[in-house]
Structures are given as C-alpha cells and as structure tokens.
Amino acid sequence: MxxxxxxxxxxxxxxxxxxxxxxxxxxxxxxxxxxxxxxxxxxxxxxxxxxxxxxxxxxxxxxxxxxxxxxxxxxxxxxxxxxxxxxxxxxxxxxxxxxxxxxxxxxxxSEDKANKDEHFDEYPAKGKLHEEINRVSRQVEKEPEETNSLYLNDRTLVIQRKGILVDIEKELIRSGYEQPLRLSKRRLEKDMLDRRLYESILGVTIIDLFVDWDFQLDQSFITLIIQKNKPM
Structure with a gap:
C-alpha cells in the first residue's frame, strides 16, 4: 500500500x-x-x-x-x-x-539502534535549538544526557531528550505518583518552553507544542507543529 x-x-x-x-x-x-x-x-x-x-x-x-x-x-x-x-x-x-x-x-x-541514530540528521539551527531546550531542562529537572531531533516533514519537528529525571522524580515514580507527576511536569515545562524563541531560532511559526515523558526509560519527547503557507 x-x-x-x-x-x-x-x-x-x-x-x-x-x-x-x-x-x-x-x-x-x-x-x-x-x-x-x-x-x-x-x-x-x-x-x-x-x-x-x-x-x-x-x-x-x-x-x-x-x-x-x-x-x-x-x-x-x-x-x-x-x-x-x-x-x-x-x-x-x-x-x-x-x-x-x-x-x-x-x-x-522499532528499529535497530544503529539504524535509528542515522535518522537524526542535521538541519539549520539544530545546535542552537538543542542548546535552548537543554537550558530549560536544567531549570525544571536536569540537563539531558542526550538530545536529538528530527523533522518528519515541514510541519512536524520531534525533539527527544534522554536522561532528564532527578532523584526526587524517580522516587515519586517508584512510589506510585506517576500520573500527578506527569500532569505537573506537563504544565510546568510547557510554561517554560519558549515558543517565540524557538520560532526565532528556526525561522518558522509554531502553532502547537506538545510534551510527554517515558518515566521508565527516562526520556521525553517535545513535538512542534509548524505553520505552512497554506492550511493543512
């Protein structure tokens, strides 16, 4: 198909x-x-x-x-x-x-790790964007051990952060407070992530910004939805 x-x-x-x-x-x-x-x-x-x-x-x-x-x-x-x-x-x-x-x-x-890493290729301002994403991470948790990002198309940019949880968050997860932690982090991080700054760095208009976490794998995903010249 x-x-x-x-x-x-x-x-x-x-x-x-x-x-x-x-x-x-x-x-x-x-x-x-x-x-x-x-x-x-x-x-x-x-x-x-x-x-x-x-x-x-x-x-x-x-x-x-x-x-x-x-x-x-x-x-x-x-x-x-x-x-x-x-x-x-x-x-x-x-x-x-x-x-x-x-x-x-x-x-x-699902892919082999070697093949997966090959997909995170370069694009203009990638380094600057990662720098700003990491700066926010340091403020609300800790700097990621690894940051990657990928344009799926000209409308969708996915940013992956690995190794961002601090000890108190890990303990809350072990104690069964995963949902309240997720809801609190979602609100806090989305308030901290500077959409206008990312627009300036990338030279685009961002119409939506989403965040979610995988607490077991200690990683997070930020998805930016970017405006095109014509509606979707």
Whole structure:
C-alpha cells in the first residue's frame, strides 16, 4: 500500500477509535511517518462535557479522565499499526492543547539502534535549538544526557531528550505518583518552553507544542507543529 494511502487509512481509523472511546472524535487527524517516529496530529478535539469542565476551570480533571481512556486507545492503536501498516511500535505517547482543542499521539517505531541514530540528521539551527531546550531542562529537572531531533516533514519537528529525571522524580515514580507527576511536569515545562524563541531560532511559526515523558526509560519527547503557507 502506498504511503499516502496508509496515512489516510490510519487517520480514518484513529478518528473512529477516539470517537468510540470519547463519544466525539477529532474533526481531522493528520498522520506523519518518518523513521523512527509516527505522529497523529488531532484537530478540533473537545467533547461537550469537556467544554463544560473547562468553562468551570477543571482542566486538570479533563486531563485525568483522558489519561484513563487513552490506555485502551493506545493499546488498540498499537495493534492496528502492526496489522494495517506493518509498523511495529515500541511505545506511544500523547499530549493535549485544550485551549487549541488539539492533541498529538507520537509513536516510536522499532528499529535497530544503529539504524535509528542515522535518522537524526542535521538541519539549520539544530545546535542552537538543542542548546535552548537543554537550558530549560536544567531549570525544571536536569540537563539531558542526550538530545536529538528530527523533522518528519515541514510541519512536524520531534525533539527527544534522554536522561532528564532527578532523584526526587524517580522516587515519586517508584512510589506510585506517576500520573500527578506527569500532569505537573506537563504544565510546568510547557510554561517554560519558549515558543517565540524557538520560532526565532528556526525561522518558522509554531502553532502547537506538545510534551510527554517515558518515566521508565527516562526520556521525553517535545513535538512542534509548524505553520505552512497554506492550511493543512
């Protein structure tokens, strides 16, 4: 199956899957694939109940509920990626912009480490961007042991940080406080990550910024959605 057909089929399936679990799916899903990543960018995704909760200032409750439902969604999506697209996924991650009614699902595809590292090639201002990302990491946790990034296309940039957790975070995870830690870190880091500075460095307009963590593997992913001259 051609890549565009695969992307269209995966986008359609993901929209239906979210609708089944949430009662309302996104208005559109855009799939991007470039090894070792696959992303699903969701637009206009907010249920009527969530809209009411947000109007009453309960964003955290919306995020907590979505976390519970996403466990089943990711399990089904992972299986479908293998069957439909022959894409074997190591892990799936996600984040939301409730204000923009958007979201991201990010998959890391299974590959040999040697092959995976080859995909992190150079692009203008990569070093400067990594420097600024690392500076924020030092403020909220610690400087990453390793930082990589990859343009999946001209709309999607994924930044991977490895080795960022501090001892107190590791202890909270061992003690069973993974979800509150994730929600707190998500809010703190997204407040600290300077979208305008990254726009200046990259020479682009960033319309969305997402963050998620893999606490077991001690790594994090930042996904930047970049505006094109024409709508998606």
């Amino acid at each position: 051609e890549e565009k057909s695969v992307q269209a089929e995966l986008a359609s399936y993901t929209g239906k899957l979210l609708r089944e679990h949430y009662g309302k799916g996104p208005a559109s899903v855009y799939v991007s694939i470039k090894h070792p990543f696959i992303t699903f960018y969701l637009r206009d995704f907010l249920t009527p109940t969530e809209r009411v909760l947000r109007s009453q200032g309960h964003d955290r409750k919306v995020e907590e509920t979505r976390d519970l439902l996403m466990k089943e969604v990711l399990h089904e999506l992972k299986a479908t990626l293998t069957v439909v697209a022959d894409l074997h996924v190591e892990n799936l991650y996600y984040d939301w912009s409730l204000e923009n009614r958007t979201g991201i699902i990010l998959g890391v595809l």
